[in-house]
Amino acid sequence: MTSTQEDQHGARSQRSQEADKPHRRKREKTYSCDECGKNFSGAGHLKAHKLIHSGIKAYSCELCGKSFTHAGSLKTHKLIHSGIKAYSCELCGKSFTQPQGLKSHQLSHSGIKAYSCELCGKSFKTVGHLYRHQRIHSGFKPYSCDQCGKTFSCSENLQLHQVVHTGIKPYSCDICGKTFRWLLSRNNHVRIHTKNDVYCCDQCGKLFVRYKDLERHMFTHTEERPYKCDLCDKAFKDPHSLKSHQQIHTRKKLYKCSYCEV
Template sequence: MNSQECTQRSKQLLKQRAKLTRLKTTEGNRSASHKCEECGKVLSTSYNLLIHHNIHAGVRPYTCSICNKSFRSASGLNRHVRDVHDGIKNFACDICGRHLASRASRDEHRRTHSGERPHICETCGKSFKQKASLHVHRLYHSQALPYRCVLCDRGFRRKQELDKHAIWHSGQKPYVCDICDERFRSKGCITRHRRTHINQQLHICAICGAKFTQERYLKRHCGSLHTTVRT
C-alpha cells in the first residue's frame, strides 16, 4: 500500500470513529438499544448501528488495496483479504471436501448442500443461504441510489450495476456468441440470445467448419468465400 492509499484509509477510519464517538455521546446509556431510524432494526452496539447505516447510505469506506473491492466495515475487509488474497484455507467442507479460509465461510458454504436459509429479510421475509445474498437483496428495499451515471444521471444501488450500465453508453459489445459470432453488450443479452440456438440444427461448412443456424446462411457463406475451391 502506498502513502496516498494509507492517507486515504486513515481519513476513512477517522471519519468512522468520529461518527461512533458522536453516537456514544448522545446515547448516554450504554445499555440502551440502538435502533435504526430508517428501517427500525435494533442493533446491539453503537458500532454495529454505524456499520448498519452504511447499508442505507450505500457507503463502503474500507477498500482492498489489492483489488479495490470496497466494504462497509473493517472486519469485512479483513475477512476478504484472508479469504481471497492470503490463500490460507484450513477449513474443509465435510460434504464435498472444498477448503475455505474461515469457519464462517465453511459454514456458509455447507448451506449450499443442506438447503438451509437462515438469513431472513426483515422487510419482506425472503430467506437466503448466505449473508452476502441477504445484503444484496436488502439494497432493493432501500431508496438510496448512491451511484450515478455521469452521462444520464441514472442512479444505481451498487457500483457493479453502474459499471454494467456504462457499457450501454460506450457502445462496446464484449460478449460474443460462440455459435453465430453475434456480439452483445451484457451477459444477460447473450444468455437470452443463446437460447435461440437450443435444439436448433446447425449447418456446418464442410470446408472451414463455420456454423450457421439456417441453411441459407451456409449457402451464402460458401458462395462468397469458397466458390473457387468447391468441387
Template sequence: MMIHTGEKPFTCSQCGKSFSQSGNLKNHMRIHTGEKPFTCSQCGTSLANKDTLKNHMRIHTGEKPFTCSQCGKSFSLSGNFNNHMLIHTGEKTHKCDQCCKTFLMLSGLKKHLTVHAKEKPYSCSVCGKSYSCKYNFKKHEKIHTSVKEYMCFECERTFFTSRELKRHESIHTGEKPYKCSHCDKKFRLLSQLKIHERIHTGEKPYKCSHCDKRFITLGELRRHERFHTGEKPYKCSHCDKRFVTLGELKKHERIHTGEKPYKCSHCDKAFRVLEVLKSHERIHTGEKPYKCSDCDMRFSRSGNLRKHERRTHV
C-alpha cells in the first residue's frame, strides 16, 4: 500500500533520505558503510547489492537482454537501453537554465553545466590536475598507472577505456552510423556529427570570457582564450620554447628532429608542414586559387597575391 500512498517510513540516519521498503534502506546504507557483500565468482569483484552483481555478471556472459525494436541494437543494462531509445524519439527533456540548450540525458546536462560554472570538482591525487567531467578524470588517472586494459583484436592496440576502444574499432569496420540531417556527410562518432551540424545551424555555444567571440567547439574556445591569458602549456622537449597549441609544438619540434612527414605525390620532395606541401603541389597541378580583386591575375600563393596588389594597384 505504501507505493500508492507515497509513504516512506524508513529513513537513513546518515543523510535523511527516506524509503518505502526496509530492503531499499538496507541497500542504501551500504553507500555510507562501504559494505560490498556480493562477490563475482568470475573475477572476484565485490558489489553492494544483488542487482548490481546481476548486471556485472553480464560482462562475463555477454548477455544483452534489452533489444531495441527500432534498430536491433542490444544492451546489457536497462538504463543504457532507455538512453539509446531517446536517440530514435529525439526527445530532449533536460534543459539548461543558463542557455536553454536541451539534452537527451541528464548526464549530458550535468556535464554541460560545468561549462557555465567552470567547476572542476574532480582532482587528481597524484598531480593535482582538475576536471569538470568524471569520465575525463578517470581516464586521466590511468595515465599514472599506465594500465591499458582494453585491447583491439584487429591490431592489438590497447586503450585506457572501453569508450576509446569502441571509437578506435570503427576505424577497422569503416562504419559511419551518424548521418547529418542537413547534408549527406556521415560520421564515425556522434560527437563529430554534433560539431559538424553546428556549421549548418550556426550554433556557437562556447563564449569567450574575455571578449564577445563565440566558438563551435570547446577546444577552439580554449585555444582562443590562451591568447588573452598568454598561457603556453606546450613546451618543446629540445629547447625552451613554449606554444599555445599542441599542433604548433609538433610543427616546431620537426625543426629539431628533421622529420618531414608530408610527401609530395608528384615528386620526391617532403615537407615539415602540411600547408607548405599544399603550396608546393600547386607547382605541379598549376592551380592558382588566389585571384586579384582588381584584375584577372591569379596566384598559387597568397603571399604572391599580396605582393602583386601592393606593387600594381596601390
C-alpha cells in the first residue's frame, strides 16, 4: 500500500470513528415546570426540581438542623461542618469546600461581567446570578416559608430565612465564643479579632468588616446634617436615617411580624 493510500485509509478510519461516537449536541429543554416556568432537558430533572415547590425537605442535617429537599444538597452542606476546603484559588489562596465555589470565585479576579439585565442594565459574572436578579423585576416569589408564610424569589434566600425559626446558632467564634446563625456572619466577625481585611475609623479606631458600615459610622463624628426632609424641617446626618424618617410621612408600615399580623 502506498503512503497516499495509507493516508486515505487512515482518514476514512478516523471519520468512521467520529461517526461511531455518541451525538454530543445539547438536548433541548422540552420539560417545563408549571409552577415557575423553568425548563429542563429530562423528565427526571423536572421531577427533582418540583420537590422545591412541594416544600418537602426530607433530608436533615443532624449537626445544625437545616433541612434539604435532595440528599445531594445535604451531602454538599455537610462539607461546611467538616471544615475541609480542598479547592484553593491559585491567585489569592482562598479555599472552598466545593469546586463550584472556587469556579465562581475565580471570576472575581477576571473582572468580567458578561451577563447583563435587559431591564436595568446591571451586569453579572454568572448567568445564575443574572437569573436570580431578574426575579426582582418580575416580582415572582415561588418559595414560601411554611412557618410564617414569607415568600422569596430564590430557594437560597428561603433556606437562610428558615434558620431564624430554628433558633440554632451552630457557628461559633473560636476566640470569644460568640455564636452565629450563618457561616458568613461568623467569618465576618472573626475578621475583627484577626484585623484582616477590616476598615478602621481614623477618628476613634473602631473596626468594621464592610466599607459601607465605616462610611455610615463616619457621620457620627460630624455635626453636619446635609440630608433634609422635603416634607418637614428635620435634617439628618446620613441618607439611611432620612429614608427611615420619610416613611413616617408616607404612613407605610414596611416591617411585619413573622408570627402575627402586626
